[in-house]
Amino acid sequence: MIKLSTAICCALCLTAAPSFSQETAPEAEAEAETPELRPAPDYFVETIVALTIAQQVARSCKTLSVNPVEAQKASATVMERLAADGFNVDAPHEEMIDPSERAVEMQQAFLAKHSLVEGIGEEDVCAAGRAEMAEGSETGSYLIEVDG
Secondary structure (H helix, E strand, C coil): CCCHHHHHHHHHHHHCCCCCCCCCCHHHHHHCCCCCCEECCHHHHHHHHHHHHHHHHHHHCCCEEECHHHHHHHHHHHHHHHHHCCCCCCCHHHHEECCHHHHHHHHHHHHHHCCCCCCCCHHHHHHHHHHHHHHCCHHHHCEEECCC
16 A cells, blocks of 8 residues: 555655744743644645655656656745745744645545555556546646656
């Protein structure tokens, strides 16, 4: 079985890594403004999940790879949208409600859609990736064919 949940958690953890202030005095902490948490935007969660699934498919299928140009474009677009929506792009996670539940639901939907269950082979994973590419899904847009 593809270990997508671990990868999604890692992607979300990397995105949500805390930043530490150099100021440690109690006055600095008291003066620090605690941002009000907002739901993570759908475009943010959807892009993280789609990119993470594409990475896991590419790791499990020798003839598919992540398209780095498309992945970079998607990341840049998400950061621009976060900025436009008023998120601190250096640490947007500090202003978001944890989207892990939504991400897990999306991952499970992908697995169910392609009948990817324990013990599947590489052919099944490749078929799922190619189906996403043919469908023109966000996940499929991050995949490219390569020589295995």
